[in-house]
Amino acid sequence: MHKGLWITVLIAFALFFGLFILSQIPVAITQDEVSIAVSDAIAETNAQVDEIEIEQLVTQKAVGKLEARQKKRLKFLVSAYFIIWLIFSLYALHLAKMQNQLCKRLEQLHSDLQQKR
Amino acid sequence: MEAFRQIGWLIHKDLALQFRTKDMLALIIVFSVLVVLIFCFAFGPIFPEQLEERGKLAASVLWGTFLFAGIIALNRSFDIERMNGALHGLRLTGVDASYLYLSKVVSIFLFLMLLEVVVTPITLQFLDVLTVLPVALQAQLPWLLLKLIGVIAIGTLGFCAVGVVVSGISTNTPGKESLLSVILLPLTFPVVMAGAKCTVSLLTTGGLGGNFWISVLVVYSLVFLASSYLLFEFVVEG
Amino acid sequence: MTRTQLIGLLSAILLFVAIYVVFSFAEIEMTMLEVQKIFYFHISSAFTLFLAFGVTFISSILYLIKRRDKHDTIALVSTEIGIVFGVVVFTTGPIWARYAWNTWWNWEPRLTSALILWLTYIGYLILRSALAEEKKRVYSAVLGIIGFLNVPIVYFSVELWQGGLHPDTSTKMNLPSTMQIAWLISWLALTLLYLFLLMFRYRTEQIKLELETIQHQQMN
Numbered sequence: 001m002h003k004g005l006w007i008t009v010l011i012a013f014a015l016f017f018g019l020f021i022l023s024q025i026p027v028a029i030t031q032d033e034v035s036i037a038v039s040d041a042i043a044e045t046n047a048q049v050d051e052i053e054i055e056q057l058v059t060q061k062a063v064g065k066l067e068a069r070q071k072k073r074l075k076f077l078v079s080a081y082f083i084i085w086l087i088f089s090l091y092a093l094h095l096a097k098m099q100n101q102l103c104k105r106l107e108q109l110h111s112d113l114q115q116k117r
Numbered sequence: 118m119e120a121f122r123q124i125g126w127l128i129h130k131d132l133a134l135q136f137r138t139k140d141m142l143a144l145i146i147v148f149s150v151l152v153v154l155i156f157c158f159a160f161g162p163i164f165p166e167q168l169e170e171r172g173k174l175a176a177s178v179l180w181g182t183f184l185f186a187g188i189i190a191l192n193r194s195f196d197i198e199r200m201n202g203a204l205h206g207l208r209l210t211g212v213d214a215s216y217l218y219l220s221k222v223v224s225i226f227l228f229l230m231l232l233e234v235v236v237t238p239i240t241l242q243f244l245d246v247l248t249v250l251p252v253a254l255q256a257q258l259p260w261l262l263l264k265l266i267g268v269i270a271i272g273t274l275g276f277c278a279v280g281v282v283v284s285g286i287s288t289n290t291p292g293k294e295s296l297l298s299v300i301l302l303p304l305t306f307p308v309v310m311a312g313a314k315c316t317v318s319l320l321t322t323g324g325l326g327g328n329f330w331i332s333v334l335v336v337y338s339l340v341f342l343a344s345s346y347l348l349f350e351f352v353v354e355g
Numbered sequence: 356m357t358r359t360q361l362i363g364l365l366s367a368i369l370l371f372v373a374i375y376v377v378f379s380f381a382e383i384e385m386t387m388l389e390v391q392k393i394f395y396f397h398i399s400s401a402f403t404l405f406l407a408f409g410v411t412f413i414s415s416i417l418y419l420i421k422r423r424d425k426h427d428t429i430a431l432v433s434t435e436i437g438i439v440f441g442v443v444v445f446t447t448g449p450i451w452a453r454y455a456w457n458t459w460w461n462w463e464p465r466l467t468s469a470l471i472l473w474l475t476y477i478g479y480l481i482l483r484s485a486l487a488e489e490k491k492r493v494y495s496a497v498l499g500i501i502g503f504l505n506v507p508i509v510y511f512s513v514e515l516w517q518g519g520l521h522p523d524t525s526t527k528m529n530l531p532s533t534m535q536i537a538w539l540i541s542w543l544a545l546t547l548l549y550l551f552l553l554m555f556r557y558r559t560e561q562i563k564l565e566l567e568t569i570q571h572q573q574m575n
Contacts, residue, residue, distance in 0.1 A: 070388075070389070073388055073389045073390050073454070074389060076390045076393070076450055076451075076453070076454045077389050077390055077392055077393060079450060080393040080396075080397075080446075080447045080450045080451070081393075081396070083443075083446045083447065083450075084396055084400075084443050084446075084447060087439065087442050087443050087446070088439075088443075088548070091439045091552075092552070095552070095555055095556060095559065098559055099555070099558065099559045099562065102559060102562045102563055102566060103562060105566060106562060106565060106566050106569075109566065109569050109570070109573075110569075113569070113573075279501065282497065282501065283498070283501070286482065286486075286494045286497060286498060287482070289486060289487065289490055289494070290482065290485035290486055291485065292485065296481065296482060296485055299477075299478045299481060300475075300478040300479075300481075300482055300498065303471050303474040303475040303478060303502075303505075304475060304501065304502065304505055306471050306505075306509055306512075307505070307508045307509055307512045310512050310513070310516050311512055314516070329515050330512075330515070333508065333511065333512045333515070336508065337508050340504060340508065341501070341504070344500070344501060344504055345501070348419075348497045348500065348501065351419055351493050351494075351496070351497050352493075352494065352497060354493070
């Protein structure tokens with residue numbers, strides 16, 4: 001039943017392509033997130049230097065924090081969708097394989113029967 | 118009237134079989150006490166001070182024990198029926214399948230109730246629940262125990278209603294004991310939940326804590342009695 | 356192209372569209388941010404799980420009334436697929452819970468009743484494989500009915516038991532329209548996928564039956 005296999009591969013491909021799209025999600029930053037990150041960063045850089053240097057340091061830290069947070073979130077998201085993809089593909093492949101084997105045995109039986117006649 | 122007479126005889130037959138040799142009753146009571154002891158060793162010897170914690174512990178021990186004992190009793194009861202084709206013999210006498218179901222439910226219910234009446238006070242004593250009860254409750258202890266037995270009775274009825282059908286099915290398989298528990302336990306979650314909640318609130322306040330949980334127990338028992346009553350015909354036909 | 360293949364193709368396309376819509380079209384939720392996107396497939400799988408076991412329930416009843424092997428096969432196949440969807444629900448659920456509540460499991464009534472239903476039907480499959488050929492159809496139909504009857508009671512009691520400590524976690528009512536569209540499309544896609552798997556698996560079961568009858572004939 002190679003046609004069944006073909007559809008299985010198609011579904012697997014569609015889900016896999018979804019994972020590809022996933023790498024292109026727009027960055028989501030809310031106002032709250034920024035202000036939390038900035039205040040965290042300010043608290044951590046309690047250096048007594050001139051204002052421009054402080055601002056630079058703070059921005060650097062804040063950006064780093066935002067990126068780390070998003071990385072963590074994406075890890076959750078990617079793992080969830082990867083698992084979904086894995087489960088469906090494995091099940092579909094299992095089905096296709098089972099049907100293939102059964103069909104082969106059926107054909108063999110039919111040919112055996114005809115030879116006997 | 119004929120129906121009642123038939124059901125009465127079937128119950129009589131089941132109970133006679135259960136009690137002719139006392140080994141089954143002895144076995145199941147000893148088993149239950151052992152389960153309770155294991156819980157006691159796990160949580161004791163000093164049990165939680167607070168009344169509510171103690172009540173929760175007692176409720177979980179009681180309901181866990183009853184579930185295990187119930188599964189053993191169900192397995193045993195259908196083993197007897199299947200062993201020498203006794204069920205076929207019964208069917209040949211022209212007894213209605215639904216009577217058979219009702220009589221099985223009643224006889225296993227009575228058997229389990231006997232067990233529970235014995236095991237409940239023992240458990241409460243082992244877990245030392247009675248001494249931490251508030252004075253007002255201690256004054257009316259018999260009444261409290263009666264209410265407790267009532268709640269347990271409704272839960273047991275629900276358990277038997279499902280259990281008889283499921284064990285009727287599972288006796289046909291190899292390895293029936295393990296299979297029965299795998300199929301029956303997910304079905305009895307509401308009984309355990311509601312029964313344990315009722316028990317906890319009885320032991321801590323003396324009341325049922327609203328009508329929610331007791332109504333869950335009653336509804337569960339009714340739903341499964343009705344549906345199993347209808348479905349049991351298919352179970353004995355095979 | 357057979358009907359099964361058509362539905363398979365359709366579900367593949369729709370899955371593709373669903374994933375595109377979920378990731379690029381639906382707006383990003385403001386408290387969970389990107390992680391909220393798990394929701395679309397998690398909830399849709401849960402819906403499909405209930406649908407699958409509902410189909411088992413109905414075809415079990417039909418089998419007991421009409422005694423056609425067709426209904427019994429549908430019940431078996433639907434149960435198996437429902438369990439696969441359950442695996443999806445119970446792996447994505449913890450990932451969501453871990454991010455949202457910093458724990459791997461929470462006793463949300465819908466999730467809990469789905470879990471109990473799932474366990475019941477795993478028992479159904481185990482029972483089926485243990486029973487002898489001539490008995491398993493009727494017996495598993497009985498279990499299929501009883502297992503599903505348990506659902507409303509379980510749901511009600513879990514809700515009571517859990518006592519409304521958690522806020523209603525997955526409100527679908529006040530979703531923005533883009534999210535609603537994404538959810539609807541992914542739900543439709545998974546339902547079609549279920550239908551495709553059902554038909555495909557049904558065919559497998561038919562081939563198995565054919566094989567058995569031929570082997571039986573040869574024996575005689």
